[in-house]
Amino acid sequence: MSISTSERKKRIRRRIRKVSSGTAERPRLSVFRSNSEIYVQIIDDTLGKTLVQASSRDKDLAQEKGTKSEIAKKVGKAIAEKCKEAGIDKVAFDRGGNLYHGRVKSLAEGAREAGLKF
Template sequence: MALSTNERKKRIRRRIRKVSSGTADRPRLSIFRSNSEIYAQVIDDTQGTTLVAVSSRDKDLAKEKGTKTEISKVVGKAIAEKCKKAGIDKVAFDRGGNLYHGRVKSLAEGAREAGLNF
């Protein structure tokens, strides 16, 4: 019997988290994508703290108009700018069980364009 979408996503998430963890030198950029919004946070797993967080629901980003993919690119640029202010230039990318396609890919491209390395 084939896996359901949620089971497949959980399996991928576990596989990614097995090899990807955030340190103080290279924190983890974690992506969560809901049906209508997208969230990104930079996490130091050794301390268990969130260093920087941005979402499409933030007040300054909620005014953005466009498709969900275009808004994801803006969120990627915003997370990269906040990381630069916090002194973070390298991150480990964690797509959270989502396929690297569409909004997740757009967010990653936006972050790379703004100067974040992963």
């Protein structure tokens, strides 16, 4: 019997989180992808605080038109701009159990284009 996709995603998430941890010098960029939206946070795990966040539901991005991948790329650019304002230039990428494909890949490419280093 094979495992369900949600159980597979949980296993991958636990495996990633064993190794990936955010520090003050290199916080963790955490991605959550739902069926219709995408959310991203910059987290310092030593303090247990979210430093910066962006999502496709933010006021400036909610009015945007385009495909989900195009919107995810804009969210990536938005999080990179907010990181620059907060003085963050390097992050550890946590894809949250999602495959590095589609919207997650678009978000990462948008963040890299805007100057964020993984």
